[in-house]
Amino acid sequence: MDISEWDKRYIEAYESVARNISCVNGIFVAYNSNVDAIKHIGPGDVENLLRKVDVETVQQRIFSYPRQIDSPVDFLARLLIAMKDGKAAEIPTYSTDIHEWLTDNLVFDEARMGGQAGIISNLLANMDLNKVIAYIPWLSPEQADYFVSSPNLLHPFVREGRMELLPPAEASNSDYKAKVNWIIEFNKGLSVKYAEDRIIVPRNNRLIISSRPPWIRIDMSDEVYEHLPEMGKTVDGAILSGYQMIKEAYEDGKTYRDYVERAVGAIGQLKKANPDICIHVEFTSIQNKFIRSAILNDIVHNHVHSLGLDTVEVANALNVLGYEELAYSVIKKEEDAIVALYEGAVRLLHELKLQRIHVHSLGFYICVVSKDCPIDVEQHLDSLLFASTTAASRALQGGIKGFEDIKAGLDVPISTQGMDQIDKLGAYLVRQGKCNLEDFEKGCICTRNHDVLIIPARVVDHPVDTVGIGDTISASAFAAVLAGMCSPREN
Numbered sequence: 419m420d421i422s423e424w425d426k427r428y429i430e431a432y433e434s435v436a437r438n439i440s441c442v443n444g445i446f447v448a449y450n451s452n453v454d455a456i457k458h459i460g461p462g463d464v465e466n467l468l469r470k471v472d473v474e475t476v477q478q479r480i481f482s483y484p485r486q487i488d489s490p491v492d493f494l495a496r497l498l499i500a501m502k503d504g505k506a507a508e509i510p511t512y513s514t515d516i517h518e519w520l521t522d523n524l525v526f527d528e529a530r531m532g533g534q535a536g537i538i539s540n541l542l543a544n545m546d547l548n549k550v551i552a553y554i555p556w557l558s559p560e561q562a563d564y565f566v567s568s569p570n571l572l573h574p575f576v577r578e579g580r581m582e583l584l585p586p587a588e589a590s591n592s593d594y595k596a597k598v599n600w601i602i603e604f605n606k607g608l609s610v611k612y613a614e615d616r617i618i619v620p621r622n623n624r625l626i627i628s629s630r631p632p633w634i635r636i637d638m639s640d641e642v643y644e645h646l647p648e649m650g651k652t653v654d655g656a657i658l659s660g661y662q663m664i665k666e667a668y669e670d671g672k673t674y675r676d677y678v679e680r681a682v683g684a685i686g687q688l689k690k691a692n693p694d695i696c697i698h699v700e701f702t703s704i705q706n707k708f709i710r711s712a713i714l715n716d717i718v719h720n721h722v723h724s725l726g727l728d729t730v731e732v733a734n735a736l737n738v739l740g741y742e743e744l745a746y747s748v749i750k751k752e753e754d755a756i757v758a759l760y761e762g763a764v765r766l767l768h769e770l771k772l773q774r775i776h777v778h779s780l781g782f783y784i785c786v787v788s789k790d791c792p793i794d795v796e797q798h799l800d801s802l803l804f805a806s807t808t809a810a811s812r813a814l815q816g817g818i819k820g821f822e823d824i825k826a827g828l829d830v831p832i833s834t835q836g837m838d839q840i841d842k843l844g845a846y847l848v849r850q851g852k853c854n855l856e857d858f859e860k861g862c863i864c865t866r867n868h869d870v871l872i873i874p875a876r877v878v879d880h881p882v883d884t885v886g887i888g889d890t891i892s893a894s895a896f897a898a899v900l901a902g903m904c905s906p907r908e909n
């Protein structure tokens with residue numbers, strides 16, 4: 419299809435999902451939410467920060483590639499790496515030092531809801547979903563303020579052994595403090611001079627400094643855990659995220675195993691009274707390869723139906739699953755990168771026994787689907803098109819306040835670079851005899867072992883910011899898939 423045909427198909431998809439979304443009973447969302455302190459880096463900002471440290475040391479630190487932020491030098495090294503490649507990354511910090519240094523030296527522009535579970539809960543509530551049950555283990559009063567106040571957004575609250583679902587503001591616990599992450603947004607074209615080098619940022623993206631205070635646990639209170647079957651019965655799906663914060667070892671002698679087992683147990687609890695519940699995990703950039711591997715092999719594998727992630731995260735997942743060569747081909751900026759991305763997604767689908775793996779990339783989405791996924795490919799394509807419209811609207815306006823806001827995304831141009839990338843994959847699939855060109859051009863390819871949905875995405879030239887767009891893509895697609903499952907396509 420050419421761009422005008424895709425435009426028509428986008429409008430059909432939006433209208434179909436708008437008709438069906440009300441049949442979704444509800445979605446359970448857990449674990450991570452935080453406050454995002456967002457700073458849009460401008461000309462001279464990085465140079466000013468570099469003047470406060472020894473640039474030589476930053477240069478050395480770039481080569482050692484710090485996987486956590488312990489000092490301003492670590493921060494500047496990873497910021498320069500991210501800006502040079504225009505790549506998204508999330509780096510943990512275990513002390514408040516960098517937060518204080520950034521507060522003194524950078525000052526943020528805006529504080530907003532952050533964390534996959536936080537962003538996704540607000541998005542789904544604003545999409546007028548019948549019910550969103552959000553569970554944040556560390557819900558402080560300050561954090562609760564960042565949730566939309568809407569009758570369809572509720573949070574479990576246990577009082578004298580009985581569980582109630584209350585607005586987040588009434589379910590918060592004043593013993594908890596807010597967890598604040600720094601989001602450094604940088605725009606395409608920004609130039610940064612350091613030492614003898616000069617960086618020109620190749621695309622809009624962001625670096626996340628994820629604060630990991632010692633009290634963080636990806637876990638549930640026993641009472642909420644006991645009531646999961648009851649909550650699972652009232653929803654069609656669950657979106658889980660935040661596992662990246664699981665540590666290998668804890669001061670009290672517990673290890674990652676305890677929290678992985680608890681995470682798997684929680685999924686089992688959700689399925690107990692609702693075996694048909696659909697479980698989605700939103701992935702993210704995970705610096706600790708051991709934890710990344712444990713999440714994929716021990717939580718996602720065999721327990722989860724749906725996985726959402728971006729291109730770099732596909733490469734990172736392949737890397738720890740033993741596909742180093744393929745991982746490298748995914749991220750090197752070469753002609754066949756999209757082919758490697760497709761082949762990598764296929765391996766992840768089969769290796770992790772998923773029903774669907776939805777990869778979002780700038781300009782296109784690829785969703786590899788197992789043959790037993792209970793939604794037809796046309797409706798699945800609708801969900802991806804709807805997700806791109808929703809993401810475009812968020813990138814354009816900075817957020818989605820109501821379902822009608824999503825429609826603005828239909829006016830955002832479809833990426834021509836995305837179309838060009840997709841054509842390369844099409845040529846490969848036809849050469850491999852996986853499909854004919856006609857099927858490929860419609861975006862739905864049915865092969866013997868799996869189906870593939872590929873769409874060109876709408877891309878906003880100057881997005882308000884980029885943090886959370888991936889969460890928006892995955893969650894709106896997943897909600898639309900659930901809508902498709904409960905309202906079979908009219909022929």
Ligand SMILES: Nc1ncnc2c1ncn2[C@@H]1O[C@H](COP(=O)(O)OP(=O)(O)O)[C@@H](O)[C@H]1O
Nearest residue numbers: 728778779780813877878881885886887888889
């Ligand atoms: N300007 C833009 N317009 C539309 N979509 C965008 C734009 N910038 C990024 N995106 C989409 O958002 C995705 C970002 O995903 P990800 O890195 O997972 O973000 P996050 O985890 O912060 O939500 C990209 O892969 C791309 O599909």
Ligand SMILES: O=P(O)(O)OC[C@H]1O[C@](O)(CO)[C@@H](O)[C@@H]1O
Nearest residue numbers: 450454532533534599628886889
């Ligand atoms: O790993 P953490 O600290 O929960 O942070 C998740 C980060 O990812 C995002 O949810 C974007 O996906 C940010 O809003 C947030 O800062």
Ligand SMILES: [Mg+2]
Nearest residue numbers: 701702888889
């Ligand atoms: Mg993401």
